[in-house]
Amino acid sequence: MYGFVIETDSNQSLRKIGDKIIIGLCEKEIISKYNTFGKKIFLETQSPLPKDRNYPPASMTTSEEKDIYSTINILIKRIKETKSFAIKVTRKGDHKYTSTGLARNVAGAVFDNWPNIKVDLKKPKLEVVIQIINNRSLIYIRD
Structure with missing residues (x-):
């Protein structure tokens, strides 16, 4: 399976946007x-998206730190190496960690793949975004 995230500031409901995307992909015989x-x-999706659909790679997992770490490790392998990165964390609910502590601890997943990459919190070339709501997390990569 391939995972992607769609960020939107449209006033349409997310459900309408999602339905429209699914119908468009179905017309191209992509199961999603x-x-x-x-x-x-x-x-x-069960197959890669066509080039006209340029959504950031994403994955959902639990809110456990070890699961977030391994998910980032997998997602990083889907993109090209870059010079700098930052990890952005937003969370809702009670967790054993702070947003800053989590970002610091899971940054190792990026360094595991790219040992020479630098952290740049102001203007990173790549952002690993972690959104946590209760016991689930959505992780995606913006470049």
């Missing part, structure tokens, strides 16, 4: 499904 997560749409 979606879930809404906060104000994002998480899209899963």
Whole structure:
């Protein structure tokens, strides 16, 4: 399965946007499904998306730190190496960690793949975005 995130500031409901995307992909014979997560749409397909659909790679997992770490490790392998990165964390609910502590602890997943990459919190070339709501997390990569 391939995972992607759709970020939108449209006033349309996420469900309408998701349905429209699914219908468009179905017309191209791409089997897919979606879930809404906060104000994002998480899209899963059985095959890669056509080039006209340029959505960031994403994955859903638990809110456990070890699961987030391994998910980032997998997602990083889907993109080209870059010079700098930052990890952005937003969360709702009670967790054993702070947003800053989590970002610091899971940054190792990026360094595991790219040992020479630098952290740049102001203007990173790549952002690993972690959105946590209760016991689930959506992780995606913006470049």
